[in-house]
Amino acid sequence: xxxxxxxxxxxxxxxxxxxxxxxxxxxxxxxxxxxxxxxxxxxxxxxxxxxxxxxxxxxxxxxxxxxxxxxxxxxxxxxxxxxxxxxxxxxxxxxxxxxxxxxxxxxxxxxxxxxxxxxxxxxxxxxxxxxxxxxxxxxxxxxxxxxxxxxxxxxxxxxxxxxxxxxxxxxxxxxxxxxxxxxxxxxxxxxxxxxxxxxxxxxxxxx
Numbered sequence: 001x002x003x004x005x006x007x008x009x010x011x012x013x014x015x016x017x018x019x020x021x022x023x024x025x026x027x028x029x030x031x032x033x034x035x036x037x038x039x040x041x042x043x044x045x046x047x048x049x050x051x052x053x054x055x056x057x058x059x060x061x062x063x064x065x066x067x068x069x070x071x072x073x074x075x076x077x078x079x080x081x082x083x084x085x086x087x088x089x090x091x092x093x094x095x096x097x098x099x100x101x102x103x104x105x106x107x108x109x110x111x112x113x114x115x116x117x118x119x120x121x122x123x124x125x126x127x128x129x130x131x132x133x134x135x136x137x138x139x140x141x142x143x144x145x146x147x148x149x150x151x152x153x154x155x156x157x158x159x160x161x162x163x164x165x166x167x168x169x170x171x172x173x174x175x176x177x178x179x180x181x182x183x184x185x186x187x188x189x190x191x192x193x194x195x196x197x198x199x200x201x202x203x204x205x206x207x
Contacts, residue, residue: 009031009079012026016061016065017066017068019065024058024062024065027058027061035057035083036050036051036054038083038087038153038154038157039054041149041153042090042094043090044142049093053086053089053093057082057089060085061081061082077167079160079164080164083154083168084170087150087154087168087169090146090150091146091150094146094149095146139190140190140191141187144183144186147179148179148180148182148183151169151179151180151183152180152184152187154169155180
């Protein structure tokens, strides 16, 4: 049985296939925040690059609107149609960026989290520990191979099933499981090095 949300997405894509620009605008409003969130995490929180990539995704959706067949698709396939385009653009851009050094900008949500903690009366040391851990996590994610990073984000952030992720990444469910296992293991090892180095107060007590 197709869920109401999935049916609505299929209906929008069907209308877009008939050149309905209103349906296209509704699709962007409905799915844009999720695609942007995914692109931000894939592109190291580079908002400008993520926004450009999401725009390119929707441009390609419009260009491919007649190739999608809603009558023969499920809601999951409709969602995968969008994420397949976005993920492949992200992977291509990550490969290009990996060929040249770049600095990782401070994630925007970290700034918001720090401000919220400050308002809540957290101590400067607590904020420092939290910021450093968030930075370590962002860095650990950025160091993952693109396929592992995409699989983890699609699973953890978007809640997609293995079959859906496999369709998006053009691989098999078994390969997705392997990507997730290796990605999680690498994240654990990277973060364990950060934790093993000692938190700020632990290092201060030894000096």
